[in-house]
Amino acid sequence: MADNSSNATEYSVADISFSIKKTMEDSFGYVRVRGELGRISRPGSGHIYLDLKDDRAVLSGVIWKGNASKLKIKPEQGLEVIATGKITTFPGQSKYQMVIDALEPAGAGALMALLEERKRKLGEEGLFAEERKQLLPSLPRVIGVVTSPTGAVIRDILHRISDRFPLHVIVWPVRVQGETSGAEVANGIRGFNALPTGGAIPRPDLIIVARGGGSIEDLWGFNEESVVRAASDSDIPLISAVGHETDWTLIDLAADVRAPTPTGAAEIAVPVKADLMSLIDDLSRRLSSGLNRLVANRRTELRAAGAALPAPRDLLALPRQQFDTCASRLEHALTVNTRSHRSAYQNAAIRLSPLVLQRTTDSARTTLAGLFDRQQRALSVAITQKRQGFSATASRLSAAPLRQKLSLGTERLNGLNERLDLSFKLRLAKSRDRLDGQEKLLKSLSYKDVLSRGYALLRDDTGQPVRSAASVAPGATLSIELADGIVDALATGDGIAQPPAPKAAPKATKPKTKKPGAEKTSANQGNLF
Incomplete structure (x- = not known):
């Protein structure tokens, strides 16, 4: 029986758990851990849970909500980072973890590798293609700026626009650094594009996304995939002014x-108002001067053309003379024309007198009567000829001639039928005689007829005929075909070594030269059964 009395101190579960927690926190304190980000979880509480791992171990980590919004980079799986924080335990699950206060890339090389991979992926989708880019408006009325409202960038942009060409500027306030900066910038771009035309808030004609210079970690929010897609999908022309001239982002x-630079974006967005006014004045002066020269040139050309034209009285002199000549000839021409028409009318009246018309009518009536008589006679003759033709046809189609022709045709058909029957019977008899002859020839040539006379056909186990005793091996299976059936046999070893004499062996190809019953079996053949 075990002794329950012991000097060992008893601890509760909570005492042990919190003692271990205090020991680990006192032993490690504040540490920096380098590793690759594995599993990353973002629950609704705003905390970030992740794994730091290398090739031999995994360390759980947590970033509380307050520190998550201050991170320089957005945690992504596969990114190599340096995490700064303290090692502690979670007593509720008896596990240790690292509470991370800061997260930075392990080196520019790892961050640049991630940047190049994202650049390649988005480039393959065509988001950077030149054909997707739009032309900037020459003089926008409203400019939307996506940037921090408290930084120096917005002041520089507003100051430069005010100096060059004052116009309406709308600022969409966003964080330009930290984990949420990428999402806010993307929302700002999409928000400006979502504004309706003619609404309460004017829709910008141009968007500027601006931020001051910084390290790659500071500018990392502008490398987010959501920002790149929002900029590429923007229907409003967009100017990127992130960082200094040497900095670049996706x-x-x-x-x-x-x-x-952001100041350079303002200079690109709007022209200088004084320069435009000077240009307009210069163009106005050039236009006025050009119009004056054009009017003067046209006036000179018109005067030269007018000088080359003849005087008005000279232009009308020849037509007036021709008019006078025609007027003097018109009275005589009208008189002659009237006389000519009167003569033509008188001639027509003579031809159209009642006597001439009566003569023409009588002549036509006589001609018409003659034609009517000729038509009646021709119709009577035609009817007579047709009636005679019909009578002749009816006589040819009477019953007696048809009956005679039908009788002759019947007799001829009967004769042909008798000749056909006789010919068929003769042909059938000849074919039957020929078939009988072929049958007799087949029987005479078949070996079956030879077997009926007492002969036998010997076959080996493959069904081939045995032509000599020497080809039969001892113990071979044989079949003997007789006229009334087949008998199986087995070859023995007697008489096989010495083949029979050629003269004593009967020839299988000449069975007809021997009489039935006179054939004798040789001694060697008798030993096969």
């Missing part, structure tokens, strides 16, 4: 135009 590749 939004620079997706934007329609990249400005080296």
Whole structure:
């Protein structure tokens, strides 16, 4: 029986768990851990749970909500980072973990590798293609700026626009650094595009996405995939002004135009008002001068053309003379024309007198009567000829001649039928005689007829005829075909070594030369059964 009395101190589960927690926190304190990000979880509480791993172990980590919004980079699976925080335990599950206060990439090489991979992926989708880029408006009325409202960038942009060409500027406030900066910038771009035309808030004609310079970690929010897709899908022309001239991000590749600095973006967006006014004045002066020269040139050309034209009285002199000549000839021409028409009318009246018309009518009536008489006579003759033709046809089609022709045809058909029957019977008899002859020839040539006379056909186990005793091996299976059936046999070893004499062996090809019953079996053949 075990002794329950012991000097060992008893601890509760909570005492042990919190003692271990205090020991680990006192032993490690504040540490920096380098590793690759594995599983990443973002629950609704705002905390971030992740795994730091290398090739031999995995360390659980947690980033509380307050520190998650201050991170320089957005945690992504596969990214190599350096995590700064303290090692502690979670007593509720008896596991240790690292509470991370700061997260930074393990090196520019790892971050650049991730950037290049994302650049390649988005480039293959065509988000950076030149054909997707839009032209900037020459003089926008409203400009939308996506940037931090408290930084120096927005002040520089507003100051530069005010100096060059004052117009309406709308600012969409966003964080330009931290984990949420990418999502806010993307929402700002999509928000400006969602504004309706003619609404309470004017829709921008141009968008500027701006931020000051910084490290790659500071500008990492502008490399987010959501920002690049929003810039590429924007229906409003977009200028990217992120960082200094040497800095570049993925939004620079997706934007329609990249400005080296935010101030440079303002200079690209609007022209200088004084320069425009000077240009307009110069163009106005050139237009007025050009119009004056054009009017003067046209006036000179018109005067030269007018000088080359003849005087008005000279232009009308020849037509007036021709008019006078025609007027003097018109009275005589009308008189002659009237006389000519009167003569033509008198001639027509003479031809159309009642006597001439009566003569013409009588002549036509006589001609018509003659034609009527000729028509009656011709019709009577034609009817007579047709009636005679019909009578002759009816006589030819009477019953007696038809009956005679039908009788002659019947007799001829009967004769042909008798000749056909006789010919068929003769042909059938000849075919039957020929078939009988072929049958007799087949029987005479068949070996079956030979077997009926007492002969036998010997076959080996493959069904081939045995032609000599030497080809039969001892113990071979044989079949003997007789006239009334087949008998199986087995060859023995007697007489096989010495083949029979050629003269004593009967020839299978000449069975007809021997009489039935006179054939004798040789001694060697008798030993086969």
